[in-house]
Amino acid sequence: MNLWARFRSWTAAMLRRTRMEREMDEEMRFHIEARAADLVSRGVPQQEALRQARLEFGWMEMTKEECRDAVGVSFLEAPAQDVRHGVRTLLRMPAFTVITVGVLALGIGANTAIFSVVDAVLLRPLAYRDSGRLVAILMDGENPVSVANYVDWRDQSHAFAAMGAADFWSPNLTGVDSPEHVAGLKVTQDLFPMLGIQPTLGRLFVEGEDKDGADREVILSYRLWQRRFSGDPNVLGKPIVLDGNAYIVVGVMPPGFQFAPFWATHSELWVPNAFGARVHNRGGNSLRVFARLKDGVSLTQARVEIAGITGRLEQQYPGTNRDAVVTPLKEKVVGQIETPLLVLLGAVAFVLLITCANVAHMLLARGAARQKEVAVRAALGARRGRIVRQFLTESLLLGGLGGAAGLALAVLATRVLIAMSPTNIPRMQTVTIDLRAALFLFSATILTSVGFGLAPALQASSINVNDTLKEGSRGNSEGISRNRLRSLLVISEFALALMLLIGAGLMIRTFAALQAVDAGFNPHNVVSMVVSVAGSREADPARRPIFYHQLIERVRSLPGVQAAGAINHLPLAGDLWGWPFIIEGRPKPRPGESPSGVYRMVTPGYFEAMRLPLIRGRDVSETDKATAPGVVIISERAAREYWPGGDPIGKRISFDDDKTSPPTWLTIIGIAKDAKQDDWSATPFPEVYLAAFQNHDFLGDSGSEVASHTSYITLVARTASDPAAVAPAMKEAAWSFDRNLAISQVVTMDGVVADANAQPRFEMLLLTIFAAVALVLAGVGIYGVIGYSASRRTHEIGVRMSLGATRGDVLLLVVRQGMWLALAGAVTGLAGALLLSRLMTKLLYGVRPTDPATFVAVATGLGFVAMLACYIPARRAMRIDPVAALRCE
Amino acid sequence: MDKQLDLLQGTLDMLILKAISLSPLHGYGILLRIQQISKERLEIQQGSLYPALYRLEHHGLISSEWGESENKRRARYYRLTAAGKRRLLSEAKRWNQMTAVIAGILQATPEEL
Numbered sequence A: 001m002n003l004w005a006r007f008r009s010w011t012a013a014m015l016r017r018t019r020m021e022r023e024m025d026e027e028m029r030f031h032i033e034a035r036a037a038d039l040v041s042r043g044v045p046q047q048e049a050l051r052q053a054r055l056e057f058g059w060m061e062m063t064k065e066e067c068r069d070a071v072g073v074s075f076l077e078a079p080a081q082d083v084r085h086g087v088r089t090l091l092r093m094p095a096f097t098v099i100t101v102g103v104l105a106l107g108i109g110a111n112t113a114i115f116s117v118v119d120a121v122l123l124r125p126l127a128y129r130d131s132g133r134l135v136a137i138l139m140d141g142e143n144p145v146s147v148a149n150y151v152d153w154r155d156q157s158h159a160f161a162a163m164g165a166a167d168f169w170s171p172n173l174t175g176v177d178s179p180e181h182v183a184g185l186k187v188t189q190d191l192f193p194m195l196g197i198q199p200t201l202g203r204l205f206v207e208g209e210d211k212d213g214a215d216r217e218v219i220l221s222y223r224l225w226q227r228r229f230s231g232d233p234n235v236l237g238k239p240i241v242l243d244g245n246a247y248i249v250v251g252v253m254p255p256g257f258q259f260a261p262f263w264a265t266h267s268e269l270w271v272p273n274a275f276g277a278r279v280h281n282r283g284g285n286s287l288r289v290f291a292r293l294k295d296g297v298s299l300t301q302a303r304v305e306i307a308g309i310t311g312r313l314e315q316q317y318p319g320t321n322r323d324a325v326v327t328p329l330k331e332k333v334v335g336q337i338e339t340p341l342l343v344l345l346g347a348v349a350f351v352l353l354i355t356c357a358n359v360a361h362m363l364l365a366r367g368a369a370r371q372k373e374v375a376v377r378a379a380l381g382a383r384r385g386r387i388v389r390q391f392l393t394e395s396l397l398l399g400g401l402g403g404a405a406g407l408a409l410a411v412l413a414t415r416v417l418i419a420m421s422p423t424n425i426p427r428m429q430t431v432t433i434d435l436r437a438a439l440f441l442f443s444a445t446i447l448t449s450v451g452f453g454l455a456p457a458l459q460a461s462s463i464n465v466n467d468t469l470k471e472g473s474r475g476n477s478e479g480i481s482r483n484r485l486r487s488l489l490v491i492s493e494f495a496l497a498l499m500l501l502i503g504a505g506l507m508i509r510t511f512a513a514l515q516a517v518d519a520g521f522n523p524h525n526v527v528s529m530v531v532s533v534a535g536s537r538e539a540d541p542a543r544r545p546i547f548y549h550q551l552i553e554r555v556r557s558l559p560g561v562q563a564a565g566a567i568n569h570l571p572l573a574g575d576l577w578g579w580p581f582i583i584e585g586r587p588k589p590r591p592g593e594s595p596s597g598v599y600r601m602v603t604p605g606y607f608e609a610m611r612l613p614l615i616r617g618r619d620v621s622e623t624d625k626a627t628a629p630g631v632v633i634i635s636e637r638a639a640r641e642y643w644p645g646g647d648p649i650g651k652r653i654s655f656d657d658d659k660t661s662p663p664t665w666l667t668i669i670g671i672a673k674d675a676k677q678d679d680w681s682a683t684p685f686p687e688v689y690l691a692a693f694q695n696h697d698f699l700g701d702s703g704s705e706v707a708s709h710t711s712y713i714t715l716v717a718r719t720a721s722d723p724a725a726v727a728p729a730m731k732e733a734a735w736s737f738d739r740n741l742a743i744s745q746v747v748t749m750d751g752v753v754a755d756a757n758a759q760p761r762f763e764m765l766l767l768t769i770f771a772a773v774a775l776v777l778a779g780v781g782i783y784g785v786i787g788y789s790a791s792r793r794t795h796e797i798g799v800r801m802s803l804g805a806t807r808g809d810v811l812l813l814v815v816r817q818g819m820w821l822a823l824a825g826a827v828t829g830l831a832g833a834l835l836l837s838r839l840m841t842k843l844l845y846g847v848r849p850t851d852p853a854t855f856v857a858v859a860t861g862l863g864f865v866a867m868l869a870c871y872i873p874a875r876r877a878m879r880i881d882p883v884a885a886l887r888c889e
Numbered sequence B: 001m002d003k004q005l006d007l008l009q010g011t012l013d014m015l016i017l018k019a020i021s022l023s024p025l026h027g028y029g030i031l032l033r034i035q036q037i038s039k040e041r042l043e044i045q046q047g048s049l050y051p052a053l054y055r056l057e058h059h060g061l062i063s064s065e066w067g068e069s070e071n072k073r074r075a076r077y078y079r080l081t082a083a084g085k086r087r088l089l090s091e092a093k094r095w096n097q098m099t100a101v102i103a104g105i106l107q108a109t110p111e112e113l
Helices: A003-041 A046-057 A060-071 A077-092 A094-123 A147-156 A191-195 A222-229 A276-280 A299-316 A329-369 A371-379 A384-420 A435-461 A465-469 A476-515 A544-556 A606-610 A636-642 A705-709 A723-735 A749-756 A758-792 A794-802 A807-843 A852-878 A882-887 B011-022 B027-037 B046-058 B082-107
Strands: A134-139 A160-169 A172-174 A184-187 A217-220 A239-242 A245-252 A269-272 A285-293 A324-328 A526-532 A561-567 A578-580 A596-602 A614-617 A630-635 A652-654 A666-672 A687-691 A712-719 A742-748 B062-068 B074-080
Touching: A003 A046, A003 A060, A003 B027, A003 B046, A003 B074, A046 A060, A046 B046, A060 A077, A060 A371, A060 B046, A077 A094, A077 A384, A094 A329, A094 A384, A094 A435, A094 A758, A134 A299, A134 A329, A147 A160, A147 A276, A147 A285, A147 A299, A160 A191, A172 A742, A191 A285, A217 A222, A285 A299, A299 A324, A324 A329, A329 A371, A329 A384, A329 A435, A329 A476, A329 A758, A329 A807, A371 A384, A371 A435, A384 A435, A476 A758, A476 A807, A476 A852, A526 A723, A526 A749, A544 A561, A544 A712, A544 A723, A561 A606, A596 A630, A606 A712, A630 A636, A636 A666, A636 A687, A666 A687, A712 A723, A723 A742, A742 A749, A749 A758, A758 A794, A758 A807, A758 A852, A794 A807, A794 A882, A807 A852, B011 B027, B011 B046, B011 B062, B011 B074, B011 B082, B027 B046, B027 B074, B046 B062, B074 B082
Parallel strands: A184 A269, A217 A245, A596 A687, A630 A666
Antiparallel strands: A134 A285, A134 A324, A160 A184, A160 A285, A172 A239, A217 A269, A239 A245, A526 A712, A526 A742, A561 A596, A561 A712, A578 A596, A614 A666, A630 A687, A652 A666, B062 B074
């Protein structure tokens, strides 16, 4: 059919429709007038006759609707008709509509928001070309690799199209306005081409640029380019000063580009990685290795090949190459957050299920009131399918309105989620309500509408027409099956709510357990900042120690500061270096089995400022200078691990590798309490604290490659009151020495501890919100069912009371019915929780997934809510006047 | 048994066909005719008549035209079509067979078994 014909047929149909409407109206008016005339002729007064005739005829609109139906409506007109009818029905009960739409909006909106997070963080491929083929190769799947090993893997493997590596490098950017400590990476030349991302401006590194001496180019991130160079395209070819050296800008990456994706995620610049002498180094592990699988090569094949290569290398160089693991890059990025997010998605889906059950409830209750309407339509020949369709249209209308409101809610919710989310969730900033989220919302809306609408629709369409239409019928037939369905809904609502509450309860206990964890130090009223000398005058080894000394002294003398010191890396916030050492007088350990410790360098005053107690021995002091004998403080764990049962104080250790002879020995002078390192819930590793002012890397005159990573200190100050208030004075104190000092990571220790617990707090908060919503919905659900059932039983209760039942008996009767439902729900929910809480194991700390206390507390609490929800209708039932109840029959 | 009988679902169509098989009638007339023949023992909800009429017309069993009523009002008259006549015959036959069978069952005595 062409368009014109289609239009003609449509207009014809419309004209026919109008005529039919007019004739229908006239025909029915004639009927009523004729009937009235008959009545008048029998002596009924005119007015009364008309009224009676109309009454006898019934609801004219409904009849017309049925007539239109009988004539058959085109597939285009039918839904429109259903929608019209649905809108009318919903408008007739505004309170119901508003509440239902609100509840649905909450459920659908929350689900969409969480889905958009899951989608952006978990589901979406990484933003590199064909990113599914990218892998990371790391020791134990997480630790860095030595340069020599990387070179061997790259040269000996065939499974990879390319293999690149990156070192973390955080230089001082100077020469433009204020100096800044910038996070960056040193990357091998083949790394960026492997990712398949083209720069917005300029070019990537080319072959040969990662060779020694040719490595003075830099690629900027879009953000850094905008922030420090105002997006100036002429920046290409110009030098910028990093750690005092000039680098030529060769390119700017596109906005949103991020590398590396799972570590050093805030990198804002990239320079070539010239290995130099490190190319023979198998001891210092600092490289993260990335590779692209060759086409046709599977992950397993690549793993087998790497296992073969590392196996050979291990034989050649014992103690190296153990446990190199090939992991898909995406798994590295999302692996940690996957379980928590899926748990949250499950939880919010539960909320939606409860919402569905609740709305289904309300529709069922309303369906009871609409039995007559349905019966009339059925008697007039409306097919069951037609009635089901009408009811479903109403449900879809409700759901659609809920979905629309939910969309607005989801947009809002994602903003809140992004703002409150812990910083360690990758790609969180990319969360938006986009087409995929909208599609999810749409499907959720349809499914939800059918979910809550189908049962009431089927129920409504299956009524017994004759019984319902009989005059005076109270629709007793609805009794059993309808009530059974409603009871089932309440039971499932309770079970779901209980599971959510247990999840939230376990998270709350986890969080409480985490709050009770002893950090080792006292984080209250401590402020810290990283001061970097790189690129400034103070970097000069001749000036550096004097500067550090004077800076700490000046901070100590600031008003409000009680104690101050410095360390290389702040616990929980800073880097973590693990270094092997040897113990004097012990046989040389086998390769890979030497003692090791987290390597810290501290100045006098650090332990005092952190209130990290020394269990025994003494603190490092001003006399522990470069010229004095080397000293070291070890942690309790190190003492236990390496001197079990013995006294480590006075013993000597050395970090020199066995090539140097004789090694520089450090005498253990004290044992410090264990302090948290990078993971709040983990047991700390053995730790060693060297005296900073006798360490040549720290002082900058060792000439070793490590020195370039030690050109900064982390100042730590204990304050009398609000630590953040002292931070500006501390910065000024540093800049009063040299305006070119880069100051970064100004944090309070309380903030650091909060950040370390941000993820469990986030999980706890969301689960608790979901559980609270679930609790309210379930409470309302049981209240609705018991209230409804009690009101249907008014007559029965009246009979019981007139036969001598006391008010107490009535109370018990009503409450018992509700409590049975609650009990059934609780038992189901407990069983479900026992099965499902295992999935949360990864999220928990200090509490088992089947924690009896949580289970009992939640079940009791929920029981109490159920009791309350039943008590209100029960009280109403108690007040029934038996005489009135019986008379109204 | 109740004085007024419930209308079995679906039997309304047959009654309408029968009523207008005697002479063309308007809607209200059909109602009166059925009540008259049934000696007021059948109760039909008045409004329910029209959807049935529209359906029958849609199926081609009856046809309608506007005419003038006994008291000079414009009214829509329904008459049986050929298809409607055939349908009435077959429905009546089916109905009679069924009532005979059911009556036979209800009159059965123990001796016959």
